[in-house]
Amino acid sequence: MRLAVVLLVVCMGCAGAIKPDTETAESIVRSQTAPRSVVDAASGRSIEPEAFFAILRTKTVVYVGERHDDPADHGVQYAILRQLHRDDASLAIGMEMFQTPFQDPLTKWSAGLIDETVLRRETEYDDRWGFDFSMYRPILEYARNRGIEVVALNTPREVVYAVAKDGLDSLSVEQASGLPELDLANEQHRALFDSEFDAGEHAAGDGVDRYYEAQVVWDETMGSRVAETLSRLDGPAKMIVFAGRVHVKRGLGIPDRAAMRGATPYAVVLPVTDKELKAELKRPPGERSADFFWALGR
Incomplete structure (x- = not known):
């Protein structure tokens, strides 16, 4: 049986995803422009798109x-990227979809030195991520055509798998030395993990704890990459980060861990269905999953 880390990707990132019927996934991504409605989580009220983007510009x-296999979510990402880059050229894109050892081909991609076939081969995209590349193509082409830096955020798969299977102590010296400082004591983050992850047969013994360690390795690595990118002398002024929903919900995954390393202020945006939005608005403002909800109208 495949490791629960795979379940984290499939179950957490993609819960509620849909498949397009008549339109291609890529065309759905490219067609997204202005939001039908954006809800401010703090007030629970809709705000005008201009006000929404004005707030994002301050972050x-x-x-x-995202739900990794939902083109509508990627359309929201694409729309926000275009808006923010239009207003601030000093912007980098952080992507969970690429693992840190494969930064070099992403750098070459942004410089226009390699094509899509080479990018996918040299990042091992199809093996290591595997979701429909066409949903990310508009974002990546936008970056390449404008020379925007794309940052590989994700932990090497081998490390995450090893931690999920045998725990942190199982890592080699080389693997362990590549990890950032890990905060395993965040009770809110652990509660979010427990609520999102159905451990099933893996609940016996210390299985769930190992999977939580793997989740923390994941989030801390991505958070540290965001902070490192912004703190470089030649770094961008701002970043837009695309990652699975559970990695950004309530700011408890990547955002807070990047913020502890200096990457502030930030905002979290989640694309939501009508049902999801209703559920979010039933919660107290401090327990809502994002700062803003982009209503998908379905």
Whole structure:
């Protein structure tokens, strides 16, 4: 049986995803422009798109969560990217979809030195991520055509798998030395993890704890990459980060861990269905999953 880390990707990132019927996934992504409605989580009220984007412009990092196989979510990411880059050229894109050892081909991609076939081969995209590349193509082509830096955020798969299977102590010296400082004591983050992850048969013994360690390795690595990128002398002024929903919900995954390393202020945006929005608005403002909800109208 495949490791629960795979379940984290499939179950957490993609819960509620849909498949397009008549339109291609890529065309759905490219067609997204202005939001039908954006809800401010603090007030629970809709705000005008202009006001929404004005707030995002004040943030150093904007996190846009996704269901990995939902083209509508990627359309929201694409729309926000275009708006923010139009207003601030000093912008980098952080992507969970690429693992840190494969930064070099992403750098070459942004410089226009390689094509899509080479990018996918040299990042091992199809093996290591595997979701429909066409949903990310508009974002990546936008970056390439404008020379925007794309940052590989994700932990090497081998490390996450090893931690999920045998725990942190199982890592080699080389693997462990590549990890950032890990905060395993965040009770809110652990509660979010427990609520999102159905451990099933893996609940016996210390299985769930190992999977939580793997989740923290994941989030801390991505958070540290965001902070490192922004703190470089030649770094961008701002970043927009695309990652699975559970990595950004309530700011408890990547955002807070990046913020502890100096990547502030930030905002979290989640694309939501009508049903999801109703559920979010039933919660107290401090327990809502994002700062803003982009209503998908379905």
